[in-house]
Amino acid sequence: MLDAKHYVNAAELRPLLCALAQLTGDRSLIDKRFAVRVDRESIALPTNGGLAGETLEEARRRATEALHSYLANIDTGNPPPEPDARGSRIEIDELISFLTGDDPAASPGMMRAQLGMDEVAATWRQQDIAPQRKLRIGIIGAGQSGLAMARALQIAGVDFVIFERQESVGGVWVSNIYPGCRLDTNNLSYSYSHFQKSDWRHHFTTGGELWEYYQDFAATNDITPRIRFGTEVESATFQEDSATWKLITRNLKGGVPEQESVDVLISAVGVLTTPKVPDFKGRDSFQGRVMHSAEWDSTIELKNKRVAVIGTGASAFQIVPAIAESVKSLAVFQRSGPWMLPTPLYHEEIATEHRELMSLLPGYHKWLRLWDFWITTIGKYELTKADPDWRSSESVSEPNQRFRDALVDHIRKQYPAHPELLEHVVPKYPVGAKRMLRDNGSWARALQQDNVDLVTDGVGHIDERGIHTAKGDYHQVDVIIYSTGFTATDFLGTVDVKGRGGQSLSKYWGDDARAYNTVAIPGFPNLFCIGGPNTGLVAVGSQTIMTECVVRYVDELIRIMVADNLRSLEPSEEALDRFSRWVDEGNLAMAWGAADENSWYRNRSGKVTVSWPFTLETFWNMCQSVNRADWIEESGEGTP
Ligand code: NAP
Numbered sequence: 001m002l003d004a005k006h007y008v009n010a011a012e013l014r015p016l017l018c019a020l021a022q023l024t025g026d027r028s029l030i031d032k033r034f035a036v037r038v039d040r041e042s043i044a045l046p047t048n049g050g051l052a053g054e055t056l057e058e059a060r061r062r063a064t065e066a067l068h069s070y071l072a073n074i075d076t077g078n079p080p081p082e083p084d085a086r087g088s089r090i091e092i093d094e095l096i097s098f099l100t101g102d103d104p105a106a107s108p109g110m111m112r113a114q115l116g117m118d119e120v121a122a123t124w125r126q127q128d129i130a131p132q133r134k135l136r137i138g139i140i141g142a143g144q145s146g147l148a149m150a151r152a153l154q155i156a157g158v159d160f161v162i163f164e165r166q167e168s169v170g171g172v173w174v175s176n177i178y179p180g181c182r183l184d185t186n187n188l189s190y191s192y193s194h195f196q197k198s199d200w201r202h203h204f205t206t207g208g209e210l211w212e213y214y215q216d217f218a219a220t221n222d223i224t225p226r227i228r229f230g231t232e233v234e235s236a237t238f239q240e241d242s243a244t245w246k247l248i249t250r251n252l253k254g255g256v257p258e259q260e261s262v263d264v265l266i267s268a269v270g271v272l273t274t275p276k277v278p279d280f281k282g283r284d285s286f287q288g289r290v291m292h293s294a295e296w297d298s299t300i301e302l303k304n305k306r307v308a309v310i311g312t313g314a315s316a317f318q319i320v321p322a323i324a325e326s327v328k329s330l331a332v333f334q335r336s337g338p339w340m341l342p343t344p345l346y347h348e349e350i351a352t353e354h355r356e357l358m359s360l361l362p363g364y365h366k367w368l369r370l371w372d373f374w375i376t377t378i379g380k381y382e383l384t385k386a387d388p389d390w391r392s393s394e395s396v397s398e399p400n401q402r403f404r405d406a407l408v409d410h411i412r413k414q415y416p417a418h419p420e421l422l423e424h425v426v427p428k429y430p431v432g433a434k435r436m437l438r439d440n441g442s443w444a445r446a447l448q449q450d451n452v453d454l455v456t457d458g459v460g461h462i463d464e465r466g467i468h469t470a471k472g473d474y475h476q477v478d479v480i481i482y483s484t485g486f487t488a489t490d491f492l493g494t495v496d497v498k499g500r501g502g503q504s505l506s507k508y509w510g511d512d513a514r515a516y517n518t519v520a521i522p523g524f525p526n527l528f529c530i531g532g533p534n535t536g537l538v539a540v541g542s543q544t545i546m547t548e549c550v551v552r553y554v555d556e557l558i559r560i561m562v563a564d565n566l567r568s569l570e571p572s573e574e575a576l577d578r579f580s581r582w583v584d585e586g587n588l589a590m591a592w593g594a595a596d597e598n599s600w601y602r603n604r605s606g607k608v609t610v611s612w613p614f615t616l617e618t619f620w621n622m623c624q625s626v627n628r629a630d631w632i633e634e635s636g637e638g639t640p
Contacts, residue, residue, distance in 0.1 A: 144547055338436070
């Protein structure tokens, strides 16, 4: 075991002080001088909890003394259990207030629930639903959101079945197995608040480790036996007479269509599931090998081959650095370059002493997760707000322009060998108009390799042996990798859903998917979406918090159905219209809605249908309770 000073130097100071104060009851550790509020307009992530100079030294010294005496007095082979809220020697709210620098915007309910020490504030309630009404729930998808919903239903004691197309849990983390695949949100805030893990290897975990995490979650909570793997839901039709959903499912290994009936249908299908491959002229004439990033074929040899990657989004920016050294040549086709947030730790492992501290000091990893959660909750929200009076195509406000200038400075330093690339790698659109990626220098290093060519002239057409650019250059290649994204705005596009009167959901929506509170659609009773329209995050948070909020809300809807013996529940058109006006106006006031730049958040007519425009606290508060005036309720038990 190392001495306390080593651990303190490796730790994140603010959450460490919270954990020590909670264990020892020593309030001097959470002295207000050690709690600097995170500057919402700052471009850099806070280091050392925002402390510097003598105050930093003093905080470190206090933490070292406290940790030293704690370690001296415990049996390190058998440390005491994780503290819970009731056993805390200082009120949890006081510690949270210290963690956030007494930030008034930190919703106490959200922060307590996200800490994961407090059953009362937990993401969903722990009591069983009284079994007045037996409901059977069908969930489509066993990814991050389907699994979280399943866990909530299990706690509530409600019967459910999950239909999953793939042969494993984990959703996108099963289908995306391309080289370099890893999180671009910090592990801790991406993991569930109710299933925290203290032994992650990396700060931004690899796809494989995350897949194991979901497998572990499903197995530990005994959800796996409730999943029908390899089974696709082809259609879902609402039955007016029984207020149930009739599902036609098919086993993908050659099964015949089967019929199922459920009282409530929950869509957890995700939006990043159906690959989008642009219809380039001559696309199908190519005689080499072809794959989409989400349909990776490891039998396709890339070593010493001539490869083209089309696209420079979140998938391409991981694939390109991972394969650049082993391929013979690499042509990277960029339409518009990505903005990236400086993140030196992006590929790094968590230091050994830091991992050790997480297992030695009870509660520390939970405070660390809450700190990460809080930093990402603030995110870059303020910097991506659009000022209606700001006139520039490169930025949407004065702070957004400052953000841009700082990032451009950072990019410039990375192209010493090829400054001519700068004109192409500095995006022309405002920061925040699309999702930001992570920058640890690996993208710039890859683009400057001798065997790598950044192609910005656009794809003209494709022939048997390669790609012609729009300007007439030719790239002869053996393999084309489409990293061109997904049909993200076609919500629930893989299932033929029919509601009241046989109304088709895809026709009702057209290209403009809308759902009341992101969850429910008039005319489609007892259908609830997790990860529905307007749940995508651009400048704050991790998708996991959105999932946890919606799961809590759907859990509440189901409790209402059971407690009041409702046969159906659907929102009113008026409530949906009101909600839609609110989020649409909100999106127009943010960089991703105000800027004149396409992205996968927008439908074909350019309207943002994917993204949530407000803060996470707003979403959290919206999901805390059901406003029954907005819902149409039908009484009487359905007859499944
Ligand atoms: P994406 O971000 O939508 O990127 C697609 C890329 O293909 C863009 O560069 C786009 O250019 C380009 N493209 C699309 N159509 C094109 C066309 N007709 N001609 C030329 N280029 C074209 O897709 P993605 O990279 O698969 O990522 C999608 C989302 O998945 C991410 O935003 C993220 O939420 C998630 N994801 C997460 C991770 C992670 O956490 N580790 C990893 C991968 C993906 P334009 O930008 O000009 O449209």
